[in-house]
Amino acid sequence: SQIWKAGKRGIMESNVPKQAAQKPIFQRKKLEDLMKRKFIITPAYQMYGGVAGLYDLGPIGCALKHNLLNFWRNHFVLEEDMVEFEGTSLTPESVLKTSGHVDKFADYMVKDVKTGQCLRADKYLQEQLNKLKNKKKKPSAEALKEIDKILEECEDYGKEELSQIFKKYNIKSELGNDLSEPLDFNLIFQTDIGPTGQYKGFLRPETAQGIFINFKKMLDFNNGRMPFASAQIGSAFRNEISPRSGLLRLREFTIAEIEHFCEPKDKSHKKFPTVAEMTVPLLTAKNQLENKGEFETTFAKAVEEKIIGNQTLAYFMARTYLFLQNCGISKDCIRFRQHRMNEMAHYAQDCWDAEVYCSYGWIEIVGHADRACYDLSKHAKACKEDMTAPKPLSQPRQETFYRLKADKKVLGQAFRKEAGPIFKYLDGLEEAEKKEMKENLEKDGKVKIELEEKSYELTKDQIQVESYEKTVMEERYLPHVIEPSFGIDRILYMILEHCFKIREIEESRTYLVFPPHIAPVKSSVLPLISHPDMLAKVPEIRKLLIAHGISNRVDDSGQTIGRRYARTDELGIPYAITIDDVTLKDKTVTLREINSMAQIRIPIDELGPTLQKVSSDLLSWKEIQDKYPKFDPQEAKEEAKVQIA
Numbered sequence: 001s002q003i004w005k006a007g008k009r010g011i012m013e014s015n016v017p018k019q020a021a022q023k024p025i026f027q028r029k030k031l032e033d034l035m036k037r038k039f040i041i042t043p044a045y046q047m048y049g050g051v052a053g054l055y056d057l058g059p060i061g062c063a064l065k066h067n068l069l070n071f072w073r074n075h076f077v078l079e080e081d082m083v084e085f086e087g088t089s090l091t092p093e094s095v096l097k098t099s100g101h102v103d104k105f106a107d108y109m110v111k112d113v114k115t116g117q118c119l120r121a122d123k124y125l126q127e128q129l130n131k132l133k134n135k136k137k138k139p140s141a142e143a144l145k146e147i148d149k150i151l152e153e154c155e156d157y158g159k160e161e162l163s164q165i166f167k168k169y170n171i172k173s174e175l176g177n178d179l180s181e182p183l184d185f186n187l188i189f190q191t192d193i194g195p196t197g198q199y200k201g202f203l204r205p206e207t208a209q210g211i212f213i214n215f216k217k218m219l220d221f222n223n224g225r226m227p228f229a230s231a232q233i234g235s236a237f238r239n240e241i242s243p244r245s246g247l248l249r250l251r252e253f254t255i256a257e258i259e260h261f262c263e264p265k266d267k268s269h270k271k272f273p274t275v276a277e278m279t280v281p282l283l284t285a286k287n288q289l290e291n292k293g294e295f296e297t298t299f300a301k302a303v304e305e306k307i308i309g310n311q312t313l314a315y316f317m318a319r320t321y322l323f324l325q326n327c328g329i330s331k332d333c334i335r336f337r338q339h340r341m342n343e344m345a346h347y348a349q350d351c352w353d354a355e356v357y358c359s360y361g362w363i364e365i366v367g368h369a370d371r372a373c374y375d376l377s378k379h380a381k382a383c384k385e386d387m388t389a390p391k392p393l394s395q396p397r398q399e400t401f402y403r404l405k406a407d408k409k410v411l412g413q414a415f416r417k418e419a420g421p422i423f424k425y426l427d428g429l430e431e432a433e434k435k436e437m438k439e440n441l442e443k444d445g446k447v448k449i450e451l452e453e454k455s456y457e458l459t460k461d462q463i464q465v466e467s468y469e470k471t472v473m474e475e476r477y478l479p480h481v482i483e484p485s486f487g488i489d490r491i492l493y494m495i496l497e498h499c500f501k502i503r504e505i506e507e508s509r510t511y512l513v514f515p516p517h518i519a520p521v522k523s524s525v526l527p528l529i530s531h532p533d534m535l536a537k538v539p540e541i542r543k544l545l546i547a548h549g550i551s552n553r554v555d556d557s558g559q560t561i562g563r564r565y566a567r568t569d570e571l572g573i574p575y576a577i578t579i580d581d582v583t584l585k586d587k588t589v590t591l592r593e594i595n596s597m598a599q600i601r602i603p604i605d606e607l608g609p610t611l612q613k614v615s616s617d618l619l620s621w622k623e624i625q626d627k628y629p630k631f632d633p634q635e636a637k638e639e640a641k642v643q644i645a
Contacts, residue, residue, distance in 0.1 A: 023333055024498075026359035027510075031500045034510050035061075038570055040496070041247065053243030053251035055489075060571055063520030063551070065254070065492055068327065069233055071518050072256050072486065075323050082229040082258065083218050087210025089235055093200040096188065098382040099209055099375060100347065102202075105187055108162055109241045111180040112173035119173070120241040121162050121182045122155045128171050152288075156342045159184075189237045203237035208483065211259045212375040215387055215479075219261075226389050226479065227262035227312075233488075245360060247493040254488040260312060261479040263391070264373065267310035275318035276300035281335040282307065282352075294335050309350045313370055316484045320354050320366050327491065328499045328515045333357040337364070347374040356494045365490040371481040380478070384428035388476035399472050402434035405464045414462065421451055426463065438465035499572065501595075512572030513595045516615045523552045523611055524568040528580040530558040537579045541589070541604060548608030550615065552577075569594055575611060590631045593621050600628040 035041050039058035043050035057065060077084055096102050108121040129147050132139065139147065150165060157165070159182045165171075166179060173179055189203040204210075211218070211230045222228045233256045243249045276299055283294035284307060299318050302308040308317065317336055325331050339351040347369070354366035380387040406426055412419045429437070440447040446459045495514065503509035516522065525541055527534040538554055545552045553573060555564045561578065568576050576592040582601070583589050589607065592599045602610065602624075613619035 023357045024330065026497050027500065027502065028359040028497070030502070030510055031497060034500070034512075034570060035496070040064075051251075053240050053249065055247060055250065060520045061492070064495070064514070064518065064572075065488065067518040067520060068488065068492060068495070069254075069256065071327070072233070072323070072488075073231075075326070076256075076258060076319065077231045080229055080319075082231045083222060085211055085214065085218065085230050085232045086234065087204075087207065087214075087232060089204050089237070090191070090193065091202050091204045091209065092193070093202060094382070095209055095213070095379075096202050096205075098378050099212075100378070101188060101205055102186070105205055106184050107187060107241055108159060108182040109185045110166065110182055112175065112177045113180055114177040115173070115175060117173060117175075118185075118241050119179075121166075122157065123242070123244075125154050125162065125165060125171065126151055129169065132169070156340070185241055187238045187240065189239050205238055206236055206485070207232045207234045207255050207257050208259060208375070208485075211257075212379055212481075215261065215376060216385075219389060224390065226391070227260065229258050229260040231256070231258050233257075247489045248360060248363060250489055256486040256488055258316070258484045260316070260482040260484075261389070262312055262482065264477060264480045267312045267370075267480065267482070269312045269315040272299075272303075272311040272315045275315060276303075278318050278321070280318070280321055283335055283337040285338045285340040288337075288340060294337075308352070309370055310482075312482045313350065313352070313368060316482060317352055317354070317368050320368065320484060320486075324354060324356065324366075324491070324494075326515060327518060328495050328513070329356055330498055333498070335362070336368075337362075345369065347371050356498075358494055358497045363490060363494070365487050365494060367483075367485045369483045369485070371483050373478040373480050375481065376478055381428075384424070386476075387478060389479050390474045390476055392474045393472065396471050396473050398469050400435075400467050401470050402431055402438060403466045403468060404429065404434055404437070405466065407462055410462050411458075415456065418456075422449070422456060422458075425449060425451055434465055435467075437463075438467065441465060509566055509569070511566075511569035511594065514572045514574065515617075516574050517617055519572055519574050519615070520551075521553050521571060521573045522550045522615050523575045523577055524564075524571075524573045525552055525554045526561060526564050526568070526576055526578045527556050528561055528578055530556060533584050534579045534581075537583060537604075541577060541579070541607065544604065544608045545611065548612040550608060550611045565592065565597075575614075577607065591624070591628075596621070598625065599631040599633065600625055601631045602628050 038060060040061040042056050042058060044054035044056045045051055073084075076082065093102065096105075109118050110121045110124065111118055129151055133144065133147055138144070154162070154165070162182045166182075171179065188205050191201050191203065193199040193201040211232055215230075218228070218230050219226070233254065235252060236255045237252050238250075240249055240251050243251060278299055279296050280299060280302070281294045281296050282302060287293065287295070297307070299308070299314045303311055303314050308314040321334060321336075324334055333356055335355050335357075336352045337355050339345075339348070339353070344351060349370040349372045351367060351369040353364040354368070355362045355364050357363075376387045379385070404426055406423065408419075408423065411422060415422060437447050441460050441463070446457055447463075449456050449458065495518070496512070499512050499514050501511050501513055503511065514520070523545060525538055525545075527538060535556060538556065542552055542554065553568075553571070555567060557564065565576055572594075574594045576594070578590040578592065578599075580590065583604070587604050588601045589604055590599045591602050591607070591610075598621075610619065610624060614621065614624065
């Protein structure tokens with residue numbers, strides 16, 4: 001779950017690369033005003049003062065997220081023939097202890113020593129240094145260079161480095177009070193399972209662990225075929241120290257994750273040739289260390305030159321690149337940044353974040369990690385379960401196996417109550433461990449084992465290890481995992497920023513231009529005036545639209561059509577259907593497209609199929625314009641005047 005891992009890079013308002021200067025200028029305040037007025041997104045429990053890091057989605061936000069997730073399913077789950085899974089949010093402590101999250105999922109925080117206010121150390125440091133940079137009396141060129149270096153690297157600093165910098169720049173709390181030394185803070189929400197309080201649990205900080213634990217069942221469901229991928233969409237939780245920046249840093253959020261299981265020695269992908277020649281902007285770890293920017297190359301070249309570790313990782317990066325563009329995010333504002341070694345998650349061998357440029361700077365929204373066999377090996381060892389996958393051999397071969405015999409009576413007398421855990425440990429030994437134990441027994445006559453930080457010495461009288469030959473028809477291996485992890489709420493925000501527009505003819509008119517397939521509502525139905533005959537057509541048109549799966553919103557408020565078009569535009573509804581006096585004569589309506597504001601006349605009975613196709617990317621607006629007669633409102637007015645005269 002690379003996108004939400006603790007202690008790593010997130011929101012970067014500082015040190016924006018030079019190439020970002022050419023990026024679009026975003027109107028965050030106007031967008032926030034629109035989202036507030038139209039109840040797209042709102043702080044949760046606002047009547048009670050709200051809670052930082054928790055947001056609710058209104059009807060438009062909810063529908064947009066629903067369509068985004070449907071598109072994600074189509075683009076990944078259906079296209080790649082994935083096995084979908086749904087796990088619980090409540091997770092036993094033992095699972096996350098094994099995965100490393102209990103010990104390693106933490107950030108550093110500092111406290112106001114007087115008020116007790118908690119602040120995330122690296123983020124607060126960034127805020128204060130940015131303020132220092134923007135003071136009227138600016139620091140020297142040399143000091144600015146040092147500040148920029150800190151801003152770039154502070155999320156990777158340990159306690160000592162953070163402490164030294166806080167002291168060097170005399171950084172105080174927001175109220176001017178002294179701050180504590182940086183402290184560890186685990187970000188997982190803890191709870192009790194059951195009434196006794198003895199069974200500890202957590203709200204999951206990522207969705208992946210349920211997939212790993214059920215790997216064998218998924219492999220069986222897939223008829224033992226490798227490689228294969230499993231996908232999951234669900235809520236995750238992170239007890240952020242001081243969440244800010246709206247949807248970009250939440251305490252409860254939605255993740256869509258893919259776990260692609262493959263052979264350790266073969267991370268090729270059969271569909272890689274379909275994306276190999278696609279050009280992509282990459283910011284490598286090496287370039288970051290050398291203060292260089294991103295560069296463009298093809299995925300084929302990146303894999304060939306070992307910039308990206310393998311074809312499967314590159315393939316999913318390419319599919320993500322296409323997905324984000326098809327969500328309405330500008331291609332010029334997307335790049336892939338490789339994690340440096342000191343910021344790599346505890347489970348990752350390599351990781352690339354898809355970052356999008358917005359009003360906050362470059363923001364990571366999708367992580368692509370090569371998790372190797374970290375998770376499967378940890379769970380297999382903790383639960384003494386076989387998590388391997390079979391690979392048929394072209395020819396049968398002889399292999400050496402090992403059989404361990406323990407004298408339970410002798411071991412019981414020697415270790416008494418502690419004998420039970422020793423037996424369990426011995427039963428769970430893998431072949432390589434048995435082999436090593438046999439060699440040590442033959443060499444030294446004894447062997448030492450470690451159990452829960454305690455050592456035990458076993459002798460040849462207590463255990464014996466025998467070897468034997470066996471013909472095998474397959475070999476077994478622990479699969480490696482390539483994981484793309486999508487922060488859905490962050491993607492949702494990026495879509496809103498990138499799809500937010502202002503009419504050139506009138507700056508006060510703002511609107512949202514979503515790709516039709518993710519638009520929250522596909523059409524609006526607008527009677528030109530509140531005439532009974534026109535209003536009577538509304539249910540008929542709605543019934544036809546619903547029959548073709550086209551969502552719609554009726555506005556029969558009686559206000560001017562221009563004002564109602566503006567309201568439709570603010571909600572990001574791509575197509576407006578207007579019922580006018582001509583409709584009553586020939587059963588046609590006008591269809592208006594949001595971005596161009598161009599209109600055509602179309603028969604009512606062709607509305608459903610046409611909007612169904614254009615909302616599924618099977619038809620373009622231009623093709624619709626070519627097929628149906630253009631409608632010019634001004635010309636229609638002039639004709640009406642002539643007829644009256």
